[in-house]
Amino acid sequence: MNIFATFEGRVRAAVQGLIRSGQLPEGLDLARVVVEPPRDASHGDLATNAALVLAKEAKTNPKALGETLAAALRADPDVVEAQVAGPGFINLRLAPGTFHAVVRAALAEGEAYGRGTMASGASPAGRVNIEYVSANPTGPMHVGHGRGAVFGDALANLLVAAGRDVTREYYINDAGAQVDVLARSAFLRYREALGEPVGPVPEGLYPGDYLVPVGQALAEAHGRALLDQPETEWLPLVRAFAIDAMMDLIRADLERLGIHHDVFFSEATLKEAVPVLLAELRGKGLVYEGRLPPPKGQLPEDWEDREQTLFRTVEFGDDVDRPLLKSDGSFTYFASDIAYHRDKIARGATDLIDVLGADHGGYVKRMQAAVKAVSDGHATLDVKLCQLVRLLRAGEPVKMSKRAGEFITLREVVDEVGRDAIRFMMLYRKNDATLDFDLAKVVEQSKENPVFYVQYAHARCVSVFRQAAQAMPGEDLSRNGLLAEADLALLTDPGEIEIMRLVAQYPRVIEAAAGAHEPHRVAFYLYELASSLHGLWNKGKDLPQLRFINPDDRNSTRARLALVEALRGVVAFGLAVLGVTAPDEMR
Template sequence: MNIFAFFERRVTDIINTLVAEGRLPEGLDTGRVVVEPPRDATYGDLATNAAMVLAKDAKSNPRALAEMIIEKLKSDEFVSKVDIAGPGFINLTLVPEVFHKVLKDALALGQEFGRSEQGKGQAVNVEYVSANPTGPMHVGHGRGAVFGDALAGLLSFAGYNVSREYYINDAGAQVDVLARSAYLRYREALGEEIGQIPEGLYPGDYLVSVGQSLAKKYGNELTSQSEAEWLPVVRNFAIDAMMDMIREDLAALDIKHDIFFSERSLTQNGTDEIRKTIETLRERGLIYEGRLPPPKGQLPEDWEDREQTLFRSTDFGDDVDRALMKSDGSYTYFAADIAYHNSKYERGFPSMIDVWGADHGGYVKRMQAAVKAITNQQGKLDVKLCQLVRLLRNGEPVKMSKRAGEFVTLREVVDEVGPDAVRFMMVFRKNDGTLDFDLAKVVEMAKENPVFYVQYAHARCASVLREVKRLLPDMDVSAKGLSDVDLSALSDSSEIELFRFIAQYPRLIEAAAASHEPHRVAFYLYELASCLNSLWNKGKDLPQLRFINQDDAMLTKARLVFVTVVRDILASGLGVLGVSAPDEMR
């Protein structure tokens, strides 16, 4: 039972009844009415803004409108108290039986509690990671990978049909640099002394094995070829090797994509999807030949004051129009990106989410404008930017990796602290805030380590259920066995606080999914663990609050209801985030 959705419908029904009675005008937009937890729990269990958002259209004073709504709410069997706060907010206190029903529903649903049909099966494409296939993934890539995967898991749990996608940037100049770097390692594998890696090539040791594999496959064959001959061969070989390595890095975090889309595929096999996309925009009057004003500030080296093929991106909210062709006649990256997102739309994804690094922030407006244009306003792109990760050890910056040459690899971090710590901590902060990731602190067994604290709470619930089986072997602690327990004896303030918080989980899932913010789930789980552990600690001083009471089987069974529900919610939420829920902490 989602009590917030239930009472939102109830308030909407009251508004419609007041309209039918002629006390309010017709045509009121109830879509802005929300029911949510009050800011202060002392105000009650629920709060609604109905009177505030409808008063103007209803031509009423907010408090007067609130009085009309309250008049109807007072007769609701689930409401024990209702009053007005401030200029017209309505606060409701519910009868305890409402929360007892929530607990019983959650008990019956198990880890399915909180799952929503909000998405109604709508197709959503979540593209994330999309790191250039030129080397191993670094920790910054890891944040985008975890965020994107957690967001995909959250949307799936909320009823969306999610496709996870990786865009392989395999058509730019960087893959030619990769090929030349791999070719140098190939010559090294054949016994040639290559000396110091020239500037402009990738120096990392990760290419040593690629060179060795090239030597094993081709022998000396490539050394007698011109660069024009060996470059495409080595490039394809190196890209495949890098993508294999990236897939292995992602697999270490249990991240698997449904689609790997190659940028090169846009212009391969006799097709040119970029040209087709440009022509589509031209037919709609959105392409013209013209000159762009110089960008503000210092001019970039590649800026040219010349007539160009331009897209009218300002018609769709961008700051300036954008070039689609370079001076040599080749396409800009932007042109390829438009064609790629058009491909997403044509593959059945009007709703698209891209997860990018924060350094791409300046690219957001133009890409959102392009999606609006190429889809005739039918497509929508949400871009989530992930800020930097500062890697620390006991507060001190971590040195660069010998293997990568320039950064600490994601795999090194996963191997040291484990995938659970990486996944949970990467979403235990909003994606647009810089993240300090301390390798020492994320493995500490302390409340200050969120991933340990949440997993420990789950293990504590499992331990309680095991202990009951040992002390009271005849007690049926299954969901069915607990389903008919009387919960009215659970009246301590800490228990009531826990019940209130449990009831928020379905709403939390829907709100987090709607805003594309998986960090909300991580925050909720930490607070839920805190509520449970506070109640546990309270029982140390007050024996009557202990979870297991051998002298009162019915009270024990009542408490096992919320222990079981908390265990299932923790497992459910951790599962959404891709983190394990251990029954024991080792």
């Protein structure tokens, strides 16, 4: 049950009624009419922008149209009050029974409450492809990778909850120069495992100890045979071996965060696809030979004023046309990226999402232009950039890892603070804002630690039911038992009403967060919901009549338990979207 969608339909029906009565002209575009929570909860339960967005088209004043529409909405039996505010917003106050129905729906629907409410975007039958993590297979994952991993995984969960068909994808960068460096670094460790004198790791190779087991495994598999081979022979063998080993390491790191991908796509497999792509773009007249203007400001050292093979990305919204071939005749990374996204589209994806590091900001326009071009406008691309993570301990920067050589590994952080703390705190800030992750603070048991505060709300709800079972033995306090029949009209305290209103917002939170590709909205909402529960709990300490359990007043107890169970379910389902557990007790 989504009261926002329900009342959006009623607002539009009221507009249609005004059209039929001749008070408004026909043909009004109702697509921009929305119903949402008012910015100030004291103004009402719902607010609509209908008068604001329709006034110009209807050739009338927004406030005047607001008054007319408010009068029509007052005829709705579920509307207690309809008032025009500001430039023409209409605030609605609903009958208490509306929120009682929400609580009953949350109890009856269980995990289905709030799910499957979102339209399928660009294409009703279209699939979403989310590519995330895609860390170079040259070493263990660091905390920065973890942020993109958690964000991408939570976004995938969110879109599934909203009713979308989602593919989770990892792009293996196994065709660039960095994997040759990896192979040479692993070969050094292979020689070391055989007792060869290697000395300090040469500059330009990867120094981390994580390659020691790879060298040992190579020695076990090949003995000393590789030592007698020239680099041209051992390099491809060691490269494939090392990439497999690194991907096993990365998968294990992701597993610690509860992250799994449906597809691992190898960049190396695009070798034949890129020439086919270039021929296709030439056939469409989208490739030409030309010169690029010099970049604004100081010229980079590697800039060449030469004729190049260029893709007409400006025609599709980019700032400048982009080269597809390097000066040595090899394909640019951009050409490979276009071929890769074309492959996603060929596999049925219409809504593409790439989760990347903040240093990829210059990538966005060109790839959105490319996707538009190769799909003939039938597919869209949203690029979500994840900003840096500053790792702290009690406010002080954390020193580098000995194992990784240059950074703190994600595995080290998971081992120290746990999966739940990492996932929730990575999502408790918008992805494009820098995140300070304090290893000491994320394990504190206090209101200032959001993950503890939200999980504690779930544990507190479960504790309430354990106490209720002791206080009222034999009562069926299940979702479909006596709670389903509870008299919710007994819930009149402002704290109880606030919880009902927040529970009612959950379907809209899922829908809006999925539409905006912003899972942090779910984390913020859960914190607010938890705060409302803890606030009501504390109120009951001073006002016994508000306590959740009163065996002498079983009707009120059942009503409050129904409310607690509805809230508990929403917290559990919301945490599941974020990939965080909902504990029955805090340890």
